[in-house]
């Protein structure tokens with residue numbers, strides 16, 4: 378248990394205004410490998426367990442940026458009205474269990490949907506939830522969360538403006554392809570990856586272009602030699 382990687386900090390909840398405890402992750406983590414869908418594995422520790430902050434007083438949950446950033450008064454009101462009638466009451470534990478972590482993501486997704494957050498943001502929450510299940514070796518639940526991530530990334534690509542943060546549209550198209558491959562949907566994976574490889578503009582995004590090409594070749598060679606896995 379890598380307790381040295383985390384510590385408790387006091388924050389103000391943007392919904393109820395109370396002071397609460399949250400778990401913060403120290404930044405000196407050693408990464409071991411990165412999966413095709415950008416999931417980073419670290420030595421003896423999984424920081425994705427602590428990506429969502431949950432208010433122990435009112436039950437609001439969001440990732441650090443949304444928890445500490447400006448909240449639109451209309452969103453604040455929507456969430457307050459919802460929480461007024463309910464008692465969520467989640468105690469803060471510095472070290473989270475798998476169940477507590479899953480709950481934190483489900484709450485964050487719920488509140489993001491309640492305030493009609495961007496599809497790209499909701500997709501990212503589902504993707505990280507999938508990584509939690511991956512870490513727990515629950516393939517069925519991982520695939521369910523990945524399917525939701527794909528659904529929201531597709532919606533985001535069709536309706537939202539890119540680049541979004543550091544994500545370009547080609548990065549998202551690559552990511553959808555990588556997620557499909559993870560789920561074993563090789564036809565869909567190939568279609569998305571081909572879009573990146575076939576886009577002249579993508580050639581200037583060398584990292585994404587190369588990743589798309591490598592993954593596309595992986596799928597092709599897997600198909601040619603089924604005994605290879």
Ligand SMILES: [Zn+2]
Nearest residue numbers: 390393432435
């Ligand atoms: Zn609160």
